[in-house]
Amino acid sequence: MQDSPTTITPRDTIEDAIVSGILNARIRPGTRLSENQLAGLFGVSRTRVREAMMRLETRCIVHVSPRRGWFVVEPSAEEAMMVYGARRVIEAGLLRSMRALSDEGRAAIRGHLAEEKAAMDAGDRQRLTCLMGDFHIRIAELAGNPVLIEILRDLTARTILISMLYQSDFHALQSHLGHCRIAEAMEDGDFAKAAELSIEHLDEVETGLDLTQRPDPLSELRSSLSLPPRSVPSSDGGTKTKSTTTKGE
Amino acid sequence: MQDSPTTITPRDTIEDAIVSGILNARIRPGTRLSENQLAGLFGVSRTRVREAMMRLETRCIVHVSPRRGWFVVEPSAEEAMMVYGARRVIEAGLLRSMRALSDEGRAAIRGHLAEEKAAMDAGDRQRLTCLMGDFHIRIAELAGNPVLIEILRDLTARTILISMLYQSDFHALQSHLGHCRIAEAMEDGDFAKAAELSIEHLDEVETGLDLTQRPDPLSELRSSLSLPPRSVPSSDGGTKTKSTTTKGE
DNA sequence: TTGGGCTATCTTGCATACAAGCAAGGACAG
DNA sequence: CTGTCCTTGCTTGTATGCAAGATAGCCCAA
Numbered sequence: 001m002q003d004s005p006t007t008i009t010p011r012d013t014i015e016d017a018i019v020s021g022i023l024n025a026r027i028r029p030g031t032r033l034s035e036n037q038l039a040g041l042f043g044v045s046r047t048r049v050r051e052a053m054m055r056l057e058t059r060c061i062v063h064v065s066p067r068r069g070w071f072v073v074e075p076s077a078e079e080a081m082m083v084y085g086a087r088r089v090i091e092a093g094l095l096r097s098m099r100a101l102s103d104e105g106r107a108a109i110r111g112h113l114a115e116e117k118a119a120m121d122a123g124d125r126q127r128l129t130c131l132m133g134d135f136h137i138r139i140a141e142l143a144g145n146p147v148l149i150e151i152l153r154d155l156t157a158r159t160i161l162i163s164m165l166y167q168s169d170f171h172a173l174q175s176h177l178g179h180c181r182i183a184e185a186m187e188d189g190d191f192a193k194a195a196e197l198s199i200e201h202l203d204e205v206e207t208g209l210d211l212t213q214r215p216d217p218l219s220e221l222r223s224s225l226s227l228p229p230r231s232v233p234s235s236d237g238g239t240k241t242k243s244t245t246t247k248g249e
Numbered sequence: 250m251q252d253s254p255t256t257i258t259p260r261d262t263i264e265d266a267i268v269s270g271i272l273n274a275r276i277r278p279g280t281r282l283s284e285n286q287l288a289g290l291f292g293v294s295r296t297r298v299r300e301a302m303m304r305l306e307t308r309c310i311v312h313v314s315p316r317r318g319w320f321v322v323e324p325s326a327e328e329a330m331m332v333y334g335a336r337r338v339i340e341a342g343l344l345r346s347m348r349a350l351s352d353e354g355r356a357a358i359r360g361h362l363a364e365e366k367a368a369m370d371a372g373d374r375q376r377l378t379c380l381m382g383d384f385h386i387r388i389a390e391l392a393g394n395p396v397l398i399e400i401l402r403d404l405t406a407r408t409i410l411i412s413m414l415y416q417s418d419f420h421a422l423q424s425h426l427g428h429c430r431i432a433e434a435m436e437d438g439d440f441a442k443a444a445e446l447s448i449e450h451l452d453e454v455e456t457g458l459d460l461t462q463r464p465d466p467l468s469e470l471r472s473s474l475s476l477p478p479r480s481v482p483s484s485d486g487g488t489k490t491k492s493t494t495t496k497g498e
Numbered sequence: 499t500t501g502g503g504c505t506a507t508c509t510t511g512c513a514t515a516c517a518a519g520c521a522a523g524g525a526c527a528g
Numbered sequence: 529c530t531g532t533c534c535t536t537g538c539t540t541g542t543a544t545g546c547a548a549g550a551t552a553g554c555c556c557a558a
Contacts, residue, residue: 035540045513050540051303058304067519067540079396085346086396093342097334147328147335151400284510294543299510316510316549 014042014052019061022072022157025129029161033062033070059154061161073161077211080162084206087155088199091136094143095195101186105142109183112138116176128172133160135179139186166209178204263291263301268310271321271406274378278410282311282319308403310410322410326460329411333455336404337448340385343392344444350435354391358432361387365425377421382409384428388435415458427453 021027038049053070056062064070075083101109112135119127133156140149178201185194270276287298302319305311313319324332350358361384368377382405389398427450434443 034538036538046540047512047514051300054300054303055307058307064540068521069539082394082396085394086400089342089346089392089394089397090339091342092345093338093340096341096345097338143338145331145334145338147331147404148338151335155396283508285508295510296542296544313510314550317551318509 012052012055014038014044014049015055017042018052018056018072019153019157022061022160023130023133025126025160025164027072029072029074029165031072033072035070059157061154061157073158074165075158075162077166080166080209080211081206083155083158083162084202087136087152087159088202090148090152090155091139091198091202092195094140094148095182095186095191095198098143098186098191098194100189101142106187108138108142109186113176113180113183116179120172120176125170125172128170129160129163132172132175132179133157139182162209166211168210171205171208174208175201175205261301261304263287263293263298264304266291267301267305267321268402268406271310271409272379272382274375274409274413276321278321278323278414280321282321284319308406310403310406322407323414324407324411326415329415329458329460330455332404332407332411333451336385336401336408337451339397339401339404340388340447340451341444343389343397344431344435344440344447347392347435347440347443349438350391355436357387357391358435362425362429362432365428369421369425374419374421377419378409378412381421381424381428382406388431411458415460417459420454420457423457424450424454 018027018033033053035046035049035053038052039046042049053062053064057064061073062070063073112131116128116131116135119131137149137152137156140152178197182194182197182201185191185197267276267282282302284295284298284302287301288295291298302311302313306313310322311319312322361380365377365380365384368380386398386401386405389401427446431443431446431450434440434446
């Protein structure tokens with residue numbers, strides 16, 4: 001797993017490096033991303049680092065705290081639910097829209113499941129995290145719609161951040177089995193069933209999260225003092241829903 | 250429909266202004282967006298204009314031709330199909346995921362349909378374009394998932410650009426009726442049917458496009474010379490699918 | 499008239515400089 | 529010892545300057 005050389009800089013290396021780091025669970029949520037440090041690291045000026053950050057910000061992967069710094073997002077419990085909700089909708093819709101599985105598709109899925117199994121046997125948790133996310137991207141790739149692939153990639157990145165925050169222990173086996181069931185239905189050509197299984201699977205994963213504790217480092221203190229649990233974990237801007245709609249009359 | 254005053258500049262006015270302009274069909278695909286002009290228009294320096302452009306670029310709403318300028322995207326026929334495909338998946342998935350319609354929800358939908366009808370009667374095509382797009386955002390708002398809302402908003406913007414490029418004439422009545430049918434199924438609580446209708450509706454709209462001619466200004470000349478139609482309309486990078494996946498050893 | 503090449507101008511790409519603001523640590527008064 | 533204030537350093541925010549490249553128009557030659 002060699003690190004990519006930072007000498008050649010094909011335009012958006014910084015962005016990709018960070019996303020890749022998150023996808024591989026090497027960058028934790030809340031990590032501070034200093035413009036100067038990154039600029040030094042990549043041998044460019046702050047300008048280009050900033051551009052990358054702006055892009056990542058519109059993808060909801062980092063956020064800026066004014067004059068304090070850039071940070072990898074720490075999704076709130078509410079946001080986490082929304083991300084899972086969006087994934088349920090999109091992935092179920094995607095599966096339902098599929099009609100048949102090509103031979104390469106079948107092979108790709110089987111190959112992926114084998115990789116998952118190998119990583120599980122090897123106990124390589126980082127790699128497993130990454131593969132678990134990739135499974136869903138693989139399906140999108142099968143459908144061959146780049147628009148959806150890109151959307152799911154970003155949602156997967158956010159999902160991994162969520163896992164790192166809220167997943168107390170890793171039910172790898174359970175997830176793997178879920179994937180296997182979905183794959184089976186797909187091989188049977190029963191995509192409606194695959195869609196249902198996909199929803200169930202995401203439900204399972206979501207309920208496997210501990211959405212009350214993690215993002216609040218004071219939770220232990222709070223509970224030992226018998227204070228009520230914080231209403232909304234992240235009280236800054238919250239979910240950003242810009243009103244760029246119609247603006248009718 | 251007053252224009253927003255450009256005096257107060259709350260951070261991302263430029264971005265919103267452009268998206269809003271597209272949503273209202275006031276900005277055509279292919280429009281050149283000069284950094285200097287926008288900077289002057291909004292009374293800021295190029296830096297901030299560039300930031301806005303970068304953000305819009307990650308949302309696939311503008312693109313940059315190196316050292317030539319920024320342009321509002323002109324989706325290729327292929328891209329157009331992908332966008333419609335993504336919308337079918339997401340909107341059908343969304344409707345299927347819905348369980349019941351609140352009273353406010355019902356009212357919102359009815360209100361929207363009334364607006365569509367009014368605009369149709371008034372023959373206000375711009376407003377109609379905008380409303381037609383908004384219908385689908387309204388549904389997402391009903392589901393109350395900000396993540397999906399944001400995704401659909403961007404897809405809607407791209408859809409409107411596609412319409413402006415490929416829609417020879419505007420089947421407003423047909424679209425409106427499609428919306429009405431979907432709404433009816435929703436009011437009946439039959440969301441599976443609403444999902445199916447939604448897919449049909451998007452299919453109708455898509456097949457109503459003329460995906461062979463428009464983006465190529467030479468098409469008329471080409472056909473009068475009996476040359477074969479261009480294989481792939483946009484032969485530049487094509488659909489950008491960055492390889493930000495696993496990169497596992 | 500036509501074709502080739504040059505230049506003038508305008509575009510973005512990128513780095514840098516300066517301004518504004520936050521945070522932490524120390525000095526100091528109570 | 530404790531609380532307050534100030535200073536210092538480091539962060540991002542924004543503008544500007546310069547360089548590289550592309551385009552269009554012009555001149556000139558054939």
